[in-house]
Amino acid sequence: MKKAGGILIALAAIGAVPIAGFVFLLLMMSAIAGGGSGANCFPGGEPPKTVDVKNVPEGPIAGWEHEQLVNAAHIVIAAKAMNLDGRAQVIGVMTAMGESSLISIDYGDWETGGVRNPDGTPTSSIGLFQQQTWWGSVEDRMSPQKSANLFFQALVKVDGWATLQPTIAAHRVQGNTNPYHYQQFFDDATEIVSTLTGLPLTTEPGAETCQVGTGGDYPTPNGDPPGPWGGFDNGRIPTNLLGNVPWDGRHTLRADALEALVEMDRQFVTDFGYHLPINDGYRDYDQQVQAKEEYGNEAATPGTSNHGWALAIDIGDQQHWRISYSHPIYDWLKRNAPSYGWVHPQWAEPGDPGGPDEAWHWEFWGKAN
Ligand SMILES: [Zn+2]
Numbered sequence: 171m172k173k174a175g176g177i178l179i180a181l182a183a184i185g186a187v188p189i190a191g192f193v194f195l196l197l198m199m200s201a202i203a204g205g206g207s208g209a210n211c212f213p214g215g216e217p218p219k220t221v222d223v224k225n226v227p228e229g230p231i232a233g234w235e236h237e238q239l240v241n242a243a244h245i246v247i248a249a250k251a252m253n254l255d256g257r258a259q260v261i262g263v264m265t266a267m268g269e270s271s272l273i274s275i276d277y278g279d280w281e282t283g284g285v286r287n288p289d290g291t292p293t294s295s296i297g298l299f300q301q302q303t304w305w306g307s308v309e310d311r312m313s314p315q316k317s318a319n320l321f322f323q324a325l326v327k328v329d330g331w332a333t334l335q336p337t338i339a340a341h342r343v344q345g346n347t348n349p350y351h352y353q354q355f356f357d358d359a360t361e362i363v364s365t366l367t368g369l370p371l372t373t374e375p376g377a378e379t380c381q382v383g384t385g386g387d388y389p390t391p392n393g394d395p396p397g398p399w400g401g402f403d404n405g406r407i408p409t410n411l412l413g414n415v416p417w418d419g420r421h422t423l424r425a426d427a428l429e430a431l432v433e434m435d436r437q438f439v440t441d442f443g444y445h446l447p448i449n450d451g452y453r454d455y456d457q458q459v460q461a462k463e464e465y466g467n468e469a470a471t472p473g474t475s476n477h478g479w480a481l482a483i484d485i486g487d488q489q490h491w492r493i494s495y496s497h498p499i500y501d502w503l504k505r506n507a508p509s510y511g512w513v514h515p516q517w518a519e520p521g522d523p524g525g526p527d528e529a530w531h532w533e534f535w536g537k538a539n
Contacts, residue, residue, distance in 0.1 A: 219368035221246050231365050232358040238272035241298055242362050244314035245321075252322050256369045257332065257382045261325065262318055264359035265340040268352040269300040274314055299344070335505065336382070341441060349441040350498050393536030395515060396481035399424075404478035405455030412452055412480050421451030424480040427511075427534035431483070434510040441502065449492065449530065450484035453477035468526060476515075481534045483512075492530040495520050500529045511536050 223243045229236045245262040249255075266272050278295030279285035285293045287302075294303040297311040299321045310316040324343045325331055331339045337353040346352070357373055360382055364371040371382050398404070400411070412422040416432065423431065431446070438446045453461060458472040469475070476482040485493050485503065493499050504514060513535045517525030 219366070221250065221366050223247070227365065232361045234267075234272060234358065234362060239362065239366070241266065241272045241274060241314045242359075243366055245298070245318040246363060246366055248315045248318035249322055252319070252326070254322055254326070256363055256367065256371050256380050257336070258322065258325065259363045259367070260356070260359045260371065260382050261331075261336045261339055262321060263363055264336060264352050264355040265321065265344060266298040266318070267355035267359060268340070268346070269344065270298050272298065274298050274312055274317075276312060338441065338502075338505075347443055348498075349502070393511060395535060396476045396479040396533050399479065403455075404473050404475065405453065405458050407452065407454070407478075407480050415448050415451060417445040418448055421448045421483070422480065423451050423483070423534070426536070427481050430510045430512060430534060434507060434512060437506060438502070442499070444488060446499075447486040447488055447490050448483055449486040449490055450477060451482070452480040476531075476533055483532050484528075484530045485532060486530065495527075495529045497529065503532065507532060 221243050223240050226236065226240050226243045229239045231239060234242070242263045245266060246259045249259045249262055263272070274297050276296050278300050279293035280295075287293055295301060296308065297317045298314055299305075299311075299317050301311045301317060301320060305311055305320050306316070310320065321343060325339060328334070328339055328342045331342070334342070335353075336356055337350050340346075340352040341349040360371050360373050363369065369380055371380050373382060400407070402408070407424075409422070411424065413425050413428040415421045415423065415428065417435070422428075435446045453475055455472060455478070458470065458475045458478060461469040461475070462472055470477075477484075485499060487493055487497060487499065503512070507513065511534055512532050514529075515525075515531070515533055516522055518528040518531045520527050520529075
């Protein structure tokens, strides 16, 4: 059932990955070292089942048919050969699900959608992982095990891959236009790897087995919330102490907050393919009066806004609509922003009695030393 459907999914997925592979090139060039093999996922020291492609269940498992399960087994074997654990195996399988529906196809973006690389050349992606020419020979890219090996070699070079959300780790290898594209395959991949290997992998939080969940708790904020600095009143900061957000040239922030934002944006661009959309930054006193008139209760009393310290921003989606709590950008910021000193204040958390629900409002609390 899913096999036929799978090919359709594959075509849709292929359309979504026009820049697949470019990130890999960047990774190879920057030669980030290490990454480790992640936590040990062999509960109780029990040896896992030997995975043998000749001995794969007839299936289906989670709706995936035998041929697809055999390819999943190839991926698992490639990971195990590199001493990579169950979590890595799940990342490999979910990536191939998102790229090819676990079928080693000899065509890709160019053939199905005329998709070109950023430099104008036709894309050349093929195989389980839709790898382009620079990944290896046609034979290697069409070989389930060899292509998986190429994928895992790139995965372990991704900084912090073992603790990133699985879909983000996959995305940093593949360079999908949607970093959350692979998330939808996470549960299926977990069930398949668990069945093939005998590892009791689970996505349930708190279960006493190998956790392959979405990446753990959000980091806690550090430093202090925005407040008076430099002896200035709120909304009365001299403009020569502020800098412009480089990619919009409009919104301004205190220099250290801006520097941290630029640094964070560099990672954001890698993951989303566009700059962090900023809807608001510093608001001087007159602008706060204006905002109060425009938004009423939603806006702070003039002279008290967090934006008046030049340490707060409002984030939009690509069309500059305010983001919601369910928006991928909010999720990404929750996971990544604190390490750059940017935090979502408690009062703006969903349902907090201390303030309005504002997914879009973020503040610079300073970086941990
Ligand atoms: Zn705000």
